Amino acid sequence: MKRILKLFGTLLGLLALAALVVILTTTLRDLRASPQPASQVFQSPIETPTQPPYPPPGTPTRPTIPTIPPTVTQAPKPSPSPSPIPTATPIPTPLPLPPSAFYALWAENYPEGQGSVLWLADPRDIGSRREVLRFERDRIIEAALSPNGRRLALITTYWKTSTLWIANVDGTDLQQLDQSIPLGIRNLVWSRDSSMLAYNGVTSVEATFPDKAGTPVTEPTLMWTIELLDPSTGRKQHLLQVDPHEDLSIIGWSADNRELYYIRSMPQYKLWAIELGTRKSREITVLGHELILPVISPDGSKFLIHTPEGLAWISATGKVRQDIPTPHFRQLCGYFWSPYKDEVVLCEVSEQQPIEHIKVFNVQSGAMRVLSSVIVSYKGLPLSPLAMSPDMQWIVASVYQDGMYWVHLPTGIKVPVPTPDQGAVFHVAWVPKPGQGGGAQ
Numbered sequence: 001m002k003r004i005l006k007l008f009g010t011l012l013g014l015l016a017l018a019a020l021v022v023i024l025t026t027t028l029r030d031l032r033a034s035p036q037p038a039s040q041v042f043q044s045p046i047e048t049p050t051q052p053p054y055p056p057p058g059t060p061t062r063p064t065i066p067t068i069p070p071t072v073t074q075a076p077k078p079s080p081s082p083s084p085i086p087t088a089t090p091i092p093t094p095l096p097l098p099p100s101a102f103y104a105l106w107a108e109n110y111p112e113g114q115g116s117v118l119w120l121a122d123p124r125d126i127g128s129r130r131e132v133l134r135f136e137r138d139r140i141i142e143a144a145l146s147p148n149g150r151r152l153a154l155i156t157t158y159w160k161t162s163t164l165w166i167a168n169v170d171g172t173d174l175q176q177l178d179q180s181i182p183l184g185i186r187n188l189v190w191s192r193d194s195s196m197l198a199y200n201g202v203t204s205v206e207a208t209f210p211d212k213a214g215t216p217v218t219e220p221t222l223m224w225t226i227e228l229l230d231p232s233t234g235r236k237q238h239l240l241q242v243d244p245h246e247d248l249s250i251i252g253w254s255a256d257n258r259e260l261y262y263i264r265s266m267p268q269y270k271l272w273a274i275e276l277g278t279r280k281s282r283e284i285t286v287l288g289h290e291l292i293l294p295v296i297s298p299d300g301s302k303f304l305i306h307t308p309e310g311l312a313w314i315s316a317t318g319k320v321r322q323d324i325p326t327p328h329f330r331q332l333c334g335y336f337w338s339p340y341k342d343e344v345v346l347c348e349v350s351e352q353q354p355i356e357h358i359k360v361f362n363v364q365s366g367a368m369r370v371l372s373s374v375i376v377s378y379k380g381l382p383l384s385p386l387a388m389s390p391d392m393q394w395i396v397a398s399v400y401q402d403g404m405y406w407v408h409l410p411t412g413i414k415v416p417v418p419t420p421d422q423g424a425v426f427h428v429a430w431v432p433k434p435g436q437g438g439g440a441q
Contacts, residue, residue, distance in 0.1 A: 095124045095125070095413060095415065098393075099124075100124060100433075101391050101433055102123075102433060103122060103123075103432075104394075104406055104430060105119070105169075105431050106426065106428050107143060108425050109424045113137060115136045115139070116140045116156070117131055117133070117134045117135075118132040118133040118134075118154075118171070119132065120431065123394050124408075126416075132169075133171045133174065138156035139157055141156065141183075142154070142188055143429070144428075145428065146194035147193070147194050148194040149169060151168060151169065151194065152166070152169050153165070153190070153197055153231075154167065155186065155188065159182075161179055162181065162185045163176060163179050163185075164188075164199070164229075169431055175231075177234055178229070180201055181202060184202040184222075187200045190253075192257050193257060196230060196231075197228075197230075197231055198229070198239075198260055199250065200226060200248060201225045201226075202222045202223065202224060203223055203238070203241060204220045204222055204223075206219070207219065207220075223244050225239075225240060225241040226238075226240040228276070239276070246265050247263070247269075248262060249291075249293060250262050251294055251303070254316065255316075258276060258277070259274060259275050260274050261284070262274065263291065263293065263294070268287070268288060269287040269290075269291050271284040272284060283318075284314075284316070284318040287305065288307075295335075295337055297313075297337050298339060301341060302315055302316065303316070304335065304337060304344060307323075309323065310324065311344070311346075324344060325361065325368065330349075331351065332349075333382040334346075334385040334397075336385065336388070338360060338388060339388060342362055343362055344360070344361045344363060345360055345395075346358075346360075346361060347383070354376045355373050355376065356374045356375075357372075357373050358370070358371045358373070358374065358409065359371060372410070372412055381400050382399070383407065384400075387429075387430065390430060390432070393410065394407065395407050398426075403417060403425060404419070404427065405417065
């Protein structure tokens with residue numbers, strides 16, 4: 001009997017051992033089939049059972065942020081006698097170029113209502129720029145430096161007003177001399193002796209027009225004018241006004257300071273001159289139906305005009321006219337008078353390479369020479385030269401939607417001018433350094 005019980009117990013043990021083996025085998029198989037746990041280094045030690053499932057790629061979730069409209073503090077216009085404020089932390093970064101005899105003066109405009117700044121700097125060193133004038137609200141839309149390099153005329157605009165200012169080139173002695181409707185003051189032109197300033201203005205007159213029924217109706221009408229201002233006294237003279245539907249644009253002064261040249265449409269655009277003493281006008285030449293303003297030579301003896309065939313120059317009397325060899329319109333990226341009275345600067349884009357050639361054409365001899373070759377901007381857009389320094393060492397050029405550059409002509413080095421976000425930058429003048437200036441004749 002004892003042997004039977006012992007045998008029965010042994011069988012039960014074997015059965016239990018077999019069952020245990022089966023259970024262990026099943027468990028190990030399930031463990032191998034399941035994903036391996038991540039390393040503890042990348043796991044959070046805090047359990048977060050309520051955490052939402054991670055979104056699939058491409059559908060990120062972001063919290064809702066309430067929109068807060070921007071606010072602009074409206075500051076008053078600059079005081080009559082502001083002081084130049086140097087850049088807070090200038091970073092001198094001069095390029096290895098010969099010293100320049102001129103400073104670059106330029107305006108930097110910010111979004112509407114946020115003002116503008118007038119800067120002055122050596123073109124080799126943008127980091128050492130200094131602030132000449134700051135308008136906390138108005139935007140600078142035009143500026144002109146007097147021929148003697150001492151006085152600066154500015155037009156600013158804000159909301160419904162354009163304002164004319166006169167200041168010393170260092171920003172001191174700022175004076176407000178005229179106000180008008182938006183864009184009602186434009187085309188600032190200093191006389192050659194720097195004593196007078198001419199510009200286009202507007203005036204309100206009573207004019208009679210037929211209404212829809214043909215009945216004459218008299219009502220106030222704005223008309224373009226030519227104004228002459230003496231900055232030393234603030235005295236203004238009204239020289240000319242045109243019909244309400246005509247355009248009127250000043251071009252420049254004659255060599256003897258006795259006449260002002262201007263454009264008016266009637267209906268074709270024509271070039272005229274008005275004698276300041278008698279206020280008598282004379283027609284010089286017909287320009288056509290498309291208005292592209294002529295460019296007056298440094299000495300006031302010639303005009304550079306745009307024709308359907310290309311470029312041409314005409315004498316101030318209108319009796320002499322000659323064509324200028326001009327590249328195809330797709331290659332022409334700019335033109336203006338050089339500091340010398342008989343030379344025209346042409347900018348031509350090469351069709352084979354991303355290079356621009358800045359050429360000089362002598363209107364008397366007909367000779368053409370290459371002054372400099374410059375690599376176009378990194379976006380492949382051409383540089384459009386705007387003005388040349390009197391020593392013909394620098395030009396200022398703009399690139400569409402890219403900003404403004406100073407270009408050192410002997411080397412072709414481009415110096416980018418910082419542009420504020422959503423703002424605008426434009427060149428004002430080349431200002432002679434004390435004791436070094438002096439332009440060509």
